[in-house]
Amino acid sequence: MVKPFWRIGAERSKINPTKNDGLTWYNDLGLHASGEFSMAMIQANSVMEDQCQIESGPLTFNNPAVQGTFVGVYDGHGGPEASRFIADNIFPNLKKFASEDGEVSEQVIKKAFAETDREFLMAVKKQWRTNPQMASVGSCCLAGVVCNGLVYIANAGDSRAVLGRSERGGGVRAVQLSVEHNANVESARQELWSMHPNDPSILVMKHRMWRVKGIIQVTKSIGDAYLKRAEFNREPLLPKFRLEEHFTKPILSADPSVTVTRLKQGDEFMILASDGLWEHLSNQEAVDIVHSSPRQGIARRLLKAALKEAAKKREMRYSDLKEIHPGVRRHFHDDITIIVVYLNSQMVKTNGWASPLSIRGGNSMH
């Protein structure tokens, strides 16, 4: 049953503040422009490299009629600087381009990715003398926008967005909305080979995994300046990041794959998460958990399910895994970020009645 709008205010009493509990950060339940949401993160690296955010309200600077929800999951590598930079800049960039065009579109989102990457590379250039290792910092970038009854999913990297869609016969089916860019995905390899037909070493199998130039598994990212411009691929950058041959064409790109889906009545929720979740849970397993559990704390419930799987793989107890310190913990699981976005069909149609909201996750973690 659809709740009348005046009830939504009352629901806010259920909304929880964000909490930082050791290695875990979470917000168990909140309200965005088209429904409720839940967020959870856990740190495994000695420095938390994942970042995330949810923004709800106006999506432009000049037209209050364009309302919606923006969700981002940023899985950094080589350090936290790129993922933090994205969390600081991609949403303002999206608003800037949406303001110019008067609406959100696939083009607007692509421009926001390109601009954020360009700005990060500029920051790398500025710091090149004092901090050259910034050239080897990068981040996957998964962004979702719910606006006008549409959901846009833009992805550069190997995070994933999955929609939970009600089946007629009961149950909820997992529909993957994101396209992945990891060299261990066939389509990502084909794309890279076709873009670099004259480079036989564009993809190299190393440690039983395909890697771009034998170094990195993701085939698209923001940052990773050392694989985008040859000017950053030289000393004093660490030898393991340096390529022997000169290149003129960027090896990695920040151009996201975008899918646009018109939301239907039975589209109940979306799960956006870094690959740390998906290496332990399948799309359908995650969707089944969300469908069959209470909304309050659902992201933390998914996190726990993933950690239990991680413990099983190391043949140990979940209670023991929980005690392992960051750094060495990376041998047991990756940093994990999960955002569950519920889609209230009535609120999706009317484009939201919740008050503006802005939540950052991972920023306060060490």
Next chain:
Amino acid sequence: MAMKKSSKLTQTAMIKQIVRRCSSLGKKQSNVYSEDVNGHPLDVPKGHFVVYVGENRVRYVVPISFLTRPEFQLLLQQAEEEFGFDHDMGLTIPCEEVVFRSLTSSMLR
């Protein structure tokens, strides 16, 4: 004195437990081990986890307290350099078994 003796005994027992070889099982995948109702592997006591050592991937049950020891962290670093973090068949340590056994038994002294 008695206490010392008993602690020594415990140590010996622990070393035995740690270097317990399951060589007949060593090459099997982790998921074939039997589990109790909570999904815990039956032969791994609380506070322990499993690593696979050397070319033959021999299975060892080790205490999680090892994770705080620099010597053991060095082994994990070697594993990372050799295999990255993707161990689909259990955490594999690229180190000769003899070396692993002497290192881990010295860590208990």
